[in-house]
Amino acid sequence: MAKKNPYDLLGVPKTATDKEIRSAYRKLAKKLHPDVNPDDKTSGERFKEVTAAYNLLSNEDLRKQYDSGAIDEQGQQRNPFAGGFGQRGGSGPGYETGFGGFEGFGGRGGGQMGQDDMTDLFGSLFGMNTGSFAGGMRGGTNRPPVRRKGADIQYTVDLSLPEALKGGMRQLPSGTKVRIPAGIKNGQTLRVRGKGESGSGGGPAGDALVKVSVQSHPNxxxxxxxxxxxxxxxxxxxxxxxxxxxxxxxxxxxxxxxxxxxxxxxxxxxxxxxxxxxxxxxxxxxxxxxxxxxxxxxxxxxxxxxxxxxxxxxxxxxxxxx
Known part of the structure; x- marks a missing residue:
């Protein structure tokens, strides 16, 4: 991932408070999350970048080290001999994590925003299945496809007035048969469920919407x-x-x-x-x-x-x- 200034990615100044950083991230994440843009690779990459920036700036120790120049935008140590910033047991927090997998800040450095925290954040943002978000944070391989209903298909059926009064069966151009109820009025629309376009991600098919046009009669x-x-x-x-x-x-x-x-x-x-x-x-x-x-x-x-x-x-x- 190309190195980018985390403050610029979140659109906040260096003097931003924790609350301002969190608010900026929430707005961007809600807009860029993969569940919202399942087919947009650009949004997916930006989501990873802003999440990485948030992981760095929401961690007090890492933010201080970044501001002082000890680590770069990806949490990597700039000076391998500088190890005096917040070392614990011989290794600096976040030095071996990077942001590519988004896994290190809760489990390997004692940072403020762990995996469970991030999951809770997105649960409140979207009301979404937080398990799918957690899978996406680990690389996206386990995130289930988004279920989407197929599009509806619209048809128009011309009927004489006697046909509309009597009712019966009519066949659509797609081959689907639709029952015309006796006494149907001009302009009414019938819905035939499951006879539209196929759904995606295991979602149901759309419906056929049949608008009835009753023709005038001489007598x-x-x-x-x-x-x-x-x-x-x-x-x-x-x-x-x-x-x-x-x-x-x-x-x-x-x-x-x-x-x-x-x-x-x-x-x-x-x-x-x-x-x-x-x-x-x-x-x-x-x-x-x-x-x-x-x-x-x-x-x-x-x-x-x-x-x-x-x-x-x-x-x-x-x-x-x-």
Whole structure:
């Protein structure tokens, strides 16, 4: 490791207090720790450098020796004959440790920041598994891979209104089948768990997010759970009345038309609309539209002879208003 000034690495002046040194290190370690940047080698190297700098400056004896020039940035003795600084039993604290493995300051020199202290520090910083940090401090060989969930994949499924009301199964481009619940609304998103991209480090796969787009229908529309249907009836049905059978997505319904019905007349069929919450259903609102059949048009000459002489002007009175 290249020799760098530990004060510069931590961004503190030489006059910094222990509290200031510790605070500076905590901020840098939280930003650079391998668990936060698993694929960033540059951050990993900087993490090692700032940890080495903190190990030196947090140890009172080593900091004094560094400031006096007795040891270098890596804790190595500058003058092999100077051994008068804090020797214990014939060897100076930290002289044989270096910072490459980060192991010496608690176990081999009586320094202030031991391995357990460093583990506790990172437990408070990240709330992380301190065992993985301890493994990383010994070289990183035992640190387990970070579990990450795979990314979600988004799809859009186009449905006709009858398909949305009826529900069923649809197959996505990936081959995954998704169940469409009866009565799904335009813009709703379905989640199919585990059908997204694969996870990493043993993490679970992501999900498939399926957004439903319901297409408009020429005769049928939806408002909440109510359905509106424009129902064509013949002139004969309008004049004579009768019973009409309507095939709806949820099943057939019967409607009675009163004699003399006209275009625009509305009828409400309770509980025959779209599925709602629980077992409730909306209503079906039917609006009649009188439409001449081909057979009626073929007999139009005979029909008009029996009709009263009127041009229908009264129907248009007040059509726009003032």
């Amino acid at each position: 049928l529309s939806r408002s909440g759970d109510d359905l509106q249907l424009r129902l064509p009836i013949s002139l004969t049905e309008a004049l004579r009345g009768g019973s009409v059978r309507i095939e709806m997505p949820s099943g057939a319904v019967s409607l009675k038309i009163a004699p003399g019905s006209n275009t625009g007349k509305k009828m409400r069929l309770k509980g025959k609309g779209a599925p709602g919450k629980g077992k409730n259903r909306g209503n079906l609102i039917v609006e009649l539209v009188v439409t001449l059949t081909d057979a009626e048009l073929a007999q139009s000459d005979d029909l008009t002879k029996s009709l009263p002489e009127t041009n229908g002007a009264a129907l248009r009175d007040g059509l726009i208003g003032s």
